Amino acid sequence: MPLKFPYGFSDFHLIRTENYFYVDRTSHIPLIETAGHQLLFLRPRRFGKSLLLSMLENYYDVAKADEFDKLFGDLAIGKNPTPKHNQYLVMKWDFSIIEPQDDAKGMRKSLHDNLNNSCRHFAEYYQDYFSYKIKIDEENAISSFQSVLIAVQTTKYKLYLLIDEYDNFANEVMMGKGEINPERYKTLTSAEGSLKAIFKTVKYASGGRGLERVFITGTSPILLSDMTTAYNVAENIYFQPEFNDLCGFKQAEIQAVLNKVVVECGLKPKDAKDALLIMQAFYNGYSFSEMSNELVYNPTLALYCLKYLQHNCQFPSQMLDENLTMDLNKLIYLSRLPNGIAILKQALNKTPPLILSLVANRFGIEEMLKTNQSNQFIISLLYYLGILTLDGKTELRELRFKIPNNVVRKLYVEHLFKMLLPSDTERETLRQMAKDFYQSGNLQPVCDFMTERYFKVFDNRDYKDANELTIKTAFLTVLFNDVWYIMDSEMAVQRRYTDLTMLLRPDFRHTRLQNFLLEFKYLKLSEVGLSGEEIKKLNVAELEALEPVQEKLEQAKTQLLDYQIELEYKYDNVFKLQLISVVAVGFDRLVWNILKYNE
Numbered sequence: 001m002p003l004k005f006p007y008g009f010s011d012f013h014l015i016r017t018e019n020y021f022y023v024d025r026t027s028h029i030p031l032i033e034t035a036g037h038q039l040l041f042l043r044p045r046r047f048g049k050s051l052l053l054s055m056l057e058n059y060y061d062v063a064k065a066d067e068f069d070k071l072f073g074d075l076a077i078g079k080n081p082t083p084k085h086n087q088y089l090v091m092k093w094d095f096s097i098i099e100p101q102d103d104a105k106g107m108r109k110s111l112h113d114n115l116n117n118s119c120r121h122f123a124e125y126y127q128d129y130f131s132y133k134i135k136i137d138e139e140n141a142i143s144s145f146q147s148v149l150i151a152v153q154t155t156k157y158k159l160y161l162l163i164d165e166y167d168n169f170a171n172e173v174m175m176g177k178g179e180i181n182p183e184r185y186k187t188l189t190s191a192e193g194s195l196k197a198i199f200k201t202v203k204y205a206s207g208g209r210g211l212e213r214v215f216i217t218g219t220s221p222i223l224l225s226d227m228t229t230a231y232n233v234a235e236n237i238y239f240q241p242e243f244n245d246l247c248g249f250k251q252a253e254i255q256a257v258l259n260k261v262v263v264e265c266g267l268k269p270k271d272a273k274d275a276l277l278i279m280q281a282f283y284n285g286y287s288f289s290e291m292s293n294e295l296v297y298n299p300t301l302a303l304y305c306l307k308y309l310q311h312n313c314q315f316p317s318q319m320l321d322e323n324l325t326m327d328l329n330k331l332i333y334l335s336r337l338p339n340g341i342a343i344l345k346q347a348l349n350k351t352p353p354l355i356l357s358l359v360a361n362r363f364g365i366e367e368m369l370k371t372n373q374s375n376q377f378i379i380s381l382l383y384y385l386g387i388l389t390l391d392g393k394t395e396l397r398e399l400r401f402k403i404p405n406n407v408v409r410k411l412y413v414e415h416l417f418k419m420l421l422p423s424d425t426e427r428e429t430l431r432q433m434a435k436d437f438y439q440s441g442n443l444q445p446v447c448d449f450m451t452e453r454y455f456k457v458f459d460n461r462d463y464k465d466a467n468e469l470t471i472k473t474a475f476l477t478v479l480f481n482d483v484w485y486i487m488d489s490e491m492a493v494q495r496r497y498t499d500l501t502m503l504l505r506p507d508f509r510h511t512r513l514q515n516f517l518l519e520f521k522y523l524k525l526s527e528v529g530l531s532g533e534e535i536k537k538l539n540v541a542e543l544e545a546l547e548p549v550q551e552k553l554e555q556a557k558t559q560l561l562d563y564q565i566e567l568e569y570k571y572d573n574v575f576k577l578q579l580i581s582v583v584a585v586g587f588d589r590l591v592w593n594i595l596k597y598n599e
Helices: 012-017 026-035 049-060 062-072 104-125 141-152 168-175 182-205 251-265 269-283 299-312 327-335 340-349 375-384 406-420 424-440 444-452 460-464 468-479 532-537 540-545 547-570
Strands: 038-042 088-094 158-164 211-218 354-356 389-393 399-402 485-488 500-504 515-523 577-585 589-595
Touching (some): 012 049, 012 062, 026 049, 049 088, 049 158, 049 211, 141 158, 182 211, 251 269, 251 299, 269 485, 327 375, 340 375, 340 406, 340 468, 375 399, 406 468, 424 444, 424 468, 444 468, 444 589, 468 500, 468 577, 540 589, 547 589
Parallel strands (some): 038 211, 158 211, 515 577
Antiparallel strands (some): 354 399, 389 399
């Protein structure tokens, strides 16, 4: 029977009763129970948090006791259930559907309407358990919730409250359009007052008034600082190593399902290996705990790809699910902060690595409005949004961060490309030049455009601080292509790092497209002893004959040949690499050489 992939589904009951593919995470339920009674769990958008809550809802719901074996019998928890299964009245609040309104009254109404609807559904769903009729106050959801608590206390059961995406509407107000709007901030602070009152009631309810357990999900700790006085009882479990894979797929799980899809498509076993290479490059790489060495895949993106692969027996051209492009607004917001662009470029280059002593674990709304943000704030928020992830520790046990995979790298590159070259026409011209380069290996048209137009957008500070990383970043934004290539900057090769590696995806190796390894060098004008005007007057032969340029070209060649040996050994000589050296003399001229394969 063919696999059925539940892409976009967050309904555990539907997935299990209609035999959709499900990666078992029920073994974590005992860990969740012992972690605490009121828990906060954060993960990036579309990382499976809603499905997690749906699983918990079905496990603890007293009204689904008769379905326990059908839903959980063959899963880890079904073989060894906890005594608390099907022992709660479960209520769910979903803040992801609360619309960020333009005025305080509208925001408050949206919030209260959402909670009232939850109370109304709860009253109807569990009506046979109550001797008390729940009263819904259309103007005050807190009153409605208090009525729910009275009803719960008339039964022998306790309430389990699940809160999904608690910070969603705050994120949308603060960063939804990529900028901070002071007027919308006022709206949010007013709504925040309502939110504080609601969470104060949740805290009150947990004090022996019917509410026994709370599980909250979100993307970031925005609002936590502001809500401390109202709700200071939640335990944060999102850094704990045992929950690193609570949402997300592991390598072995992806490998197993790929093997099945390959068989369904009638492909060769080697295709499963190639498929894993692609999915690993584009979807793997997330680590959420400094004490865990295991990396996980984004589950939504993995399911998107697996479903497409199964249906078409080939990979999608666009590995980025368009539903995730909204994250670009958050990137835009952060890039507009002082030092924001510098951090994005540093993340792309991996040199030097982004390092923090600690991840910030509470953001207040007031802090979001600051024009001067610390590196800790920017890097921490990038981490929570899934645009950066943990990358081990330094010798001093500080935390390192990196871009997790090529899907996220594309967000960085496209944003920088648009910032550096706002003209749609010019960007399209460069894309065509890049396309020609992929097939011919001729980098000259690209180099000419870079010196004549692209470098002119760099300001004086960029010029003053320019180095090899500056040139590499510029070329990465121009040459980046995730439809045909698996691209990496600073790929590790025997404790050294390549500047830019462009390896064809397995599904495009049969084409005329070439594989490239590029090494960049930079010379200041003072190092060649000539002015910018003098440099521009030299022809290519004269420029290349300059002794400093020759030295840099030779250095690049030596490095490229070393990298070539290691990479071809690593990939079993699958790739015939075109080795290219690029030397920039200031921002005025570029010299490049290609060392043909086996030349």
